[in-house]
Amino acid sequence: MARVLWAPFLAALVAVFVLLSSPVTYAEVPNAVPPKGEHNGKDVPQPIEFPHDIHAKINEINCMYCHTYARRSKVAGIPPTSKCMGCHSVIATDKPRIQKLTEYWEKRESPPWKKVHDVPDYVHFTHEKHLKRFVFDNEGMEVERVSEVCAFCHGEVKNMTVANKVKPLNMGFCVRCHEANDGPSDCWKCHK
């Protein structure tokens, strides 16, 4: 009898153990184990305090609308000033930040943005391949929710104004994610 009584309890215990020890997944992104690691990035003063939150959270603009090269190239690309002006020649033209942007535009200059996320020159990182793996070739993933994939490495940018570096982006961070997601482990995949 004791065996019968203990059996469900044991099963429940094993289930809890398995649940606890299995990787915590973002329910939102299927077939993915997000990388672990935090970085306490300092604030980077930018020429214009660009509000990511207004664009990505409040107005729900897709990250790739502005960072249009991410799906096509190794770099995501800072949007061309002409893209900003596409909207802001009519939207929010009374705001000081937009007026500053317009000044740059009229001088035919791009704002000298400061780089926040970077990897060393000896690391070949490509946005294109990562978006293919986690978004475009990922069954059950909708492209509208790409920001959740971006957040793997860039954090919750839609809750920030100017971007802040919140992930370490170092080799351990990359390698653990590659291990968890069956990414390539050849040295020359990144160091070439």
Add this chain to the structure above:
Amino acid sequence: MSGNQINRRDFLKIMGWSGAGVALAGCDRPTTVTLHEGKEEVVSYLMPEEYVIPGVGVYYATTCQQCPAGCGIHGRVREGRVLKAEGNPDSPVNYGKLCQMGQAGVQGHYNPDRMTKPHIRKGGNLVEASWDEAMALLKQKVGPDSGLAGDRFAWFTGQVSGHQAVLVNALMDSLGSERHYVHEVVNNAVTRAVNKDMLGVATPRYRIDEAKAILSFGADFLGAGQSPVHYATEYATFRTGDRGVLMVAEPKMSLTGANADLWMAVRPGTEGVLALGIANELVIRHKRKIDNLPAEVRDLITHYDLDTTAQITGVAGDRIVKATQWLHSRTPSLVLAGQSAENQAHGYQIAAATMLLNMVLGNVGRTIVPGTELPFPQLAAKQGGTADLRAFAKAVEQGAYDAVFFYNTNPAYTAPSYMKLAEKLQSKVGFKVVLTQFPDETAKQIADLVLPLHSPFEDWGTHVAASSYDEAVISMQQPLMEPLYPTTRGFGDIVLDVLKMRDSDNYGQYADYYAYLSQAFGALSADWQKTLQTGLLKVEGQAQRINAKAVKVSLPDYKQNAEFPYHLVPSARLGLWDGRHANIPWLQEAPDQISKVVWDSWAEMHPATADKLGVSTGDYITVTSDQGTIETQVYVFNGIHPDVVAVPMGQGHEEYGRYAKGRGVNPLKLISPKHDAKTGELALYGTRVKVAKAGRSEALVRMGGPGRNEAQLGRKLVATVTADVYRRTEGANDVA
């Protein structure tokens, strides 16, 4: 690695704890690989071009300008910057391949020592000037009101072809001048003259790929030859399948010699005797018929029996026998002559003797075949040599010119010191204009006006290869990126501006060289856009006609020289070439293919000679000709004739920027005033020298071998095997 907080001890500790997990924890130290935020700027496009994706390269076709071969290239451009050059697969010159010099073109382009502003000589010094001042000076000196008589003007250039050659000619026409001197130190001018006389065409097509045996008399077709990439590709075919046999006879082992199955150290200047000795062997031993040759030539061949040939040339009889056997049994064969054979005081005779051997072997029409002639002779390459350098020096001495334009050449460096060219130019020519990218010797020492040029990656042009290939093509040169400096200009643009001063009726219509070129292409009924895309305009050419005609040669007796007992070999290599690439660090760092010395000069010497002098590798020696002395370190090596001292060209620059200046010695300065009687070409390999111990010694910095100063720190940059191992594993037949 600034800010790296893992020192070596920490690293070893981490590794000592073992386990990948622990090692990876090291990778998590943020400062090891994490860059500081906000340090660099990332500037976006203001308005992107539709076809530009940052991070993705685009390729433009253009033509390599690192040597006169004219290989087609694809330049990879990213974010408006050229990053890499590769061969254009459609080019019949290089079939998509590119050599180290071509690869290093990018470093020439980004060289920090580029000339970026015009300079005018004032009171002996070059002073920075504006383009307005420079053009005003040009107008004053060569404009229509300058009073410059046409025959008082000359061009002095390296090889030019295509529409640049047309513009060079046009400027001469507008002035009424007829003098265009073309100077290349690495050349085949004597062979061209022999070919013209004996075949009827100067540049037939050589089919290295069709040959089953090749005998090269110093023709370094894999290295410092006329089209190294093209011939190396054909050589690969030659060596595959029914593996062709390569024999090389030369005084000092070249890159081609190092690849030979049979290498023969020949006494310099006796290559013609060796060629006729082999011809004699073919007749005597192998019963080859030579009835088609004139009686006097047949008679001459009989003079060189095996013993006589071996005695004169210093090549052992059994080697001559073996070479003859191979040439006899493996047809078709091909005999080539190169600079060490033909740049002698009787170089024409030597080269003609090698062509006679081709005729005895029946190679003409089989491996020496008609090439395709470009139907536009005005675009053909104007090939250079050293005869023009001699003629120019003489004309300058006689005060023949008031104005000379220099382009794509550096005679103040390459001219032998006996010519005293720089001094004569300074005193006898009133106005010397140097069009150049770099502050070379000619610009710094003799120019009155220096005009800074765009790099080849920033400029327009068309090029026609000098050698003959399957197809006749005009190879396009187009800018791969915006000019790095706003104050350099294109060669064509400058010449066009001078032309406009003198002949605005004909040239005033062209806004710039681009307009001129695109209109010229219209005249050729060529699709301009398509040509820009492919980089090549293939044109229907006429096949050359070859008429073989044997000439009698006369080979002088070999003479010893008691005062200067050694021969100087100023060898050229694929890399520094004639010294034009000494300002490219990659090519300085790339070791010499034979000695593996980097960043310096050296003197190659046979072990027996070194023993006689009591020197070993690293010891300094003086090498003295009747024109002067240079001092450099010895490199003792078997692949050289015991009577020869070889000092490579390329170093010993007095100017030419931070990477070239003050490094090594220039053997061209020692060249004696001797020349080939028939062609006027300098006897570059005909100088006799004496050698003495300088009494000091230092490590000779080489990259290769197991020696203390040759360590590669386990990097295997240059793999080496001993000759014994090579014989065992690679099946080499004869290694000196």
